[in-house]
Amino acid sequence: MPASPSSSAQAAREALAVRLTHLRKDAGLTGKELSARCGWHPAKTTRIQKGEVQPTDVDIRAWCAACDAADQADDLIATARAVDLMYVEWRRNHRTGMRKTQEDFYDLYAQTGVTRAYVSNVVPGFFQTPAYATALMGAITDFQGTPNDVSEAVAARVARSRFLYEGGHRFVVLMEECVLRYRVGDAETMAGQLRHLLTVMPLPSVSLGIIPFTAKRTMWPLEAFYLHDATRSVVETLTAEVNVVQPRELADYRKAFGELTKMAVHGNAARALINAAIGSLG
Known part of the structure; x- marks a missing residue:
């Protein structure tokens, strides 16, 4: 191994x-x-x-x-x-398709009270629209050469969004501004995804911060990671899902999240960045 x-x-x-x-x-x-x-x-x-x-x-x-x-x-x-x-390779996880992995993540989110997510590549799964998820997961399937069950996998991924509307779950998300600008799918798909972010922002369960291009960096851009309560951090690399459970490393991820939070804008300033990204699509 x-x-x-x-x-x-x-x-x-x-x-x-x-x-x-x-x-x-x-x-x-x-x-x-x-x-x-x-x-x-x-x-x-x-x-x-x-x-x-x-x-x-x-x-x-x-x-x-x-x-x-x-x-x-x-x-x-x-x-x-x-x-x-x-440490689980994505190709191993997706050897029969992506649906099973998405269902496993659903169970993880069902058991998590507070999810803290930092993303520098794509919109987190629980915020994704079906069209955005379809474009993204289709590209992943093509790259990995794994069985194509994208429609079933998308349904399982989008199902996570129910936790945004149920009590007992909170989502604190930090997103690099570049995520708003990366075109996943066509312009219509991307515009729909960005408008959806504006829709979920006012939810009581959601805190969404955007780290602007112009922010003075006190913490460099990192790989995407998801902190589930205080017990586990799921780090996404190109080839694998890394599950961090060692207390010392979990403390480092919490510290990094705190530093990244200081650079983020929220509320009207975050909405302005999202609207600017929508406008750039024409």
Whole structure:
């Protein structure tokens, strides 16, 4: 498994490797002896212990059986699966299409009280119109070469917008002005999306700030990230979804969000930037 760009995922992978190494040592086995009992090459044991290879469920059960610790297998497997979910390639997530991923995100938002989102690329999913979502997800599907279920995926993505109108959910969004200017779809699609932003801005559940092109930068533009309460940050890269759960890193994302907030404009000033973007479409 390739190393994750998130230190959270790598640290968790290394912690699992340490647990397995201690299990071997507690059993009084050398790496070669454990490998012989498991029926694989010693190099595999070395890679697992270094955190270079993510062990499968079968690997973990064989490892525990070799160490006379079969009772620890289920817990270690659960840990390994949690590590695996920290860094998930989009192509792996979308191998059967995008709908399932969108449904999983729906469940995440249903459980989140406060979502803090910073976007520098596209409008967040819970603000997207069907036309904008269709254009964006169609482009993603074409790029990834994954099965095309865009219509079903769009319906699942747009369904998230219901949380804007229900009690118990709040959305604090910071958007770089460039997001208003990037043309996703045709001019009509983009104009409809921008007008929709004006529609959701007055909602009690929504706080929308725009970081102008002219803002004096005290924080550089970042990759899009979504803070779900205080427990998880979902970071979107070109190739993967990175789930950050390590407290130190979560604190960094909260700090970054605070710094970005200082550069944003709200209310009438934000509406003026959105209207200017609409006007630029002709």
